[in-house]
Amino acid sequence: MQTKEKIRKFLISDLLQDNDISAISDDDSLIDSGIIDSHGIMTLIAYLEKEFKIKIGPEHLLPENFESLMAISNLVNNLLTDKGK
C-alpha cells in the first residue's frame, strides 16, 4: 500500500473513530478542522515513526507538515528518501 493510503487508513480508523467523517481527501484541512488535535498529533507522530521506521526530528515538527494528508505523505516520503541516501 502506498504511503499516502496507509496514512489515510490510519487517520480514518484511529483519529476519526469518534467522528462522523468517513473519508479524507488529499487536501482536506486536518488541523483546523479538528481531525488532528493536540492529543491526535502525538498519536499520529508515534504511528508514522513506527510504521515507516523514520525519525521526525524537531525541525520537522511544524504545523505545515501535518496540515493535510498530502503534506504528511510528502513529509514521510522526504524522510524515507533522506534515510535511503
Added chain:
Amino acid sequence: MDFNLSEEQKQLKSTIINFARNELNQGLEERERLGRFPSELWKKCAALNLLALPFEEEYGGCGFSFFNTVLAIEALAYGCKDAGLVHAVGSTLISGLLIKIFGTENQKKNILPKLCRGELIAAQAITEPEAGSDVMSIQTRAIKAENNYLLDGRKMFISNAPIADVFLVLAITNPDRKSFAAHSFLLCEKFRPGVSLGKPLEKLGLRTLQNSEVIFDHCEIPLENLIGQEGQGMFIFNEMMEWERILFAACHLGTLTRILEMCLKYATERKQFGQPISKFQYISGKIARMKIAEELIRTYLYRLAISKDQNQRLTLEASVLKVYASENLKTACFEALQLHGGYGFMLEYEIQRDLRDSLASTIYSGTSEINLQIISKLLRL
C-alpha cells in the same frame, strides 16, 4: 542495553551525593518553614556544574549525555533533602533543553552560558488560571505587530518565577487558527515593561521552590525572541514534556531510595515486643514494596534515558514512567510515615516533609490523570 555504570558514572554519582549531603541540607528546616529559596546553595550547585550538565561545551555546558544527566539528578535528589531546590534545578535544566533543542543560535549564545553558570534563571510560563491540564485552552496572546509581538495574559503557579530572569512563554500567536497550530513559544525577559509578578505562593510542599503568578500587560517582545517557528508551540510543549517527565522521575527515584534506606534503618533498629519491627510481616512488606518500586523505576528510567540519547520518541513511555514513579514515591512516603508510627507524625522528623513534597509529584508535569489519558490515547483506546 547495558545498565552497568562505568567507574566514571559511579564517581559522578558519588561526588554529587557527597556534595549534596555536605553542602545542601543544613538550614533546611528553617528555610522550608519560611519558604525561602537558598540563593547561596544555587550558586554552589552552579559551581559544581549541576546547571550545565546536558549542554554543549561551546555554550559553557558539560556536554553530558541525557543518561549521565539523569544519573546526576538521581544522585542530587538522593543526597539533597531539599526537594524544592532539586525541583528548581530540574526545571532549569528543562528550560535550557528547550532552548538547546528549539532555540536560535543567538538565543543559545545569550542564555545557555549564563544559565550554566547560575547567573540566569529561566522559567517555563505555560499554565494559566483557567488552563491546567487543558493546555490548548490558554488565553495568553502574543499578537504580531511590525517590529514585535504584543504579549498579554496571566500565567499561574509558575515554578522559579519569583527568581527568574527570563520566561519561556506559551502564547497564542495566530488567533485566527482555532487549533494547536495557533500557539508559539516566546522568550520574555523579566526587565521588559509590562511584566509583573504576583506574590510568591504559599505551598503545602516543595516550599523552597518559588512559584508565583506572572502577568504580561501589553509587553513588547522583539520578533527574534520567538522560539522555533510560529505555530510550533504545541509541538515544542509535547517534546519538552517527554524530557521533563523522564528527568523528574530521576528526582523521584533518588528520593525514593533515600526513603527506603531510612525505613530499612528504622525498622531494623526499632524494637517492639522484644524484636525489631522489621520482623513483622506487615512492616517488612511495606519495605519490600518500596524496593520493588525502586528497582522497576530505575530499570525503566535508565532505559528511557539511554533511548532519549538515541533520539527515540518516547511519548507513551515517558507518561508511563511519570505516573509510575510519582505514584510510587507518594505511596512510599505515606508508608514511611506509617512505619515510623508516632515519630513519623512529628514535625521534628523528616518524613512529614518528604510526604508533603511528594504530594505535588502526581500533579506537576501533567497530572496522573492526564498522563493516563495520554497513555490511553496512544494505545488507541
